[in-house]
Amino acid sequence: MFADFLTRLLAPAPDPLNDADARLALAALLVRLARSDGDYAPEERARITVILVGRYGLDAAQAEALRTEAEVLEAEAPDTVRFTRAIKDAVPHEARAAVIEALWQVALADGTREAHEDSLIRLVANLLGITDQESARARQKVARG
Numbered sequence: 001m002f003a004d005f006l007t008r009l010l011a012p013a014p015d016p017l018n019d020a021d022a023r024l025a026l027a028a029l030l031v032r033l034a035r036s037d038g039d040y041a042p043e044e045r046a047r048i049t050v051i052l053v054g055r056y057g058l059d060a061a062q063a064e065a066l067r068t069e070a071e072v073l074e075a076e077a078p079d080t081v082r083f084t085r086a087i088k089d090a091v092p093h094e095a096r097a098a099v100i101e102a103l104w105q106v107a108l109a110d111g112t113r114e115a116h117e118d119s120l121i122r123l124v125a126n127l128l129g130i131t132d133q134e135s136a137r138a139r140q141k142v143a144r145g
Contacts, residue, residue, distance in 0.1 A: 022090035023056055026099065027070030029083045029124065034106050035074070037114040047109035051102045080120065084127040096128045100135050104142040 017025060030051065034044035045067065052063035077083065091099060103124060107117040125135040 016089045017086050019090075022087065023052070023066060024070055024073060025083050025086045025090070026055075026102070027052060027066050028074040028077060029080070029087065029099075030102060030106050031067070031070045031074040032077075032080060032083070033103050033117055033120050033124075034109075036116040036120045038116075039110070041110040043109040043111070044106050047106050051105060055098075055102065080123065081127060084124050088128050091128075093129060096130055097134055097138055099128060100125050100130050100138040101142055104135075104139045108139075108142055 027048065030048045031040075034040050034048065048067050048070075049060065049063045052058055052066050053060060056063075056066075058066065087099060088096070100121065103121050107113065107121060121135060122132070125132070130138075
């Protein structure tokens, strides 16, 4: 299953993802962010599940299953740029700020702001066409709760 997904994702000019694949790509990006500081904390895993429930209207079991799939995919995937490209193709520009908010929710879930996570969010925001100012507003919104 993941081999086919990765083959399509790594194609020189990939087709836009269907909804299920876009969900998986976003979930894997959230997992990648959570793992980027070397500590995949329980609070981060829980936050990813909550984001998936809220964003896609899944029940907790469905969201946990999607997160588990995303953990496997993230471990097999070669780089963040291709995930981000897939998300950029699947998510309209006006909705991409919500992707950055989701990333900030995960980054701040464990109560510690890590340089690795900041750096990855900066990269992803740039690849999605989100400015540093828009990302900062998203972070502030998340921090306010």
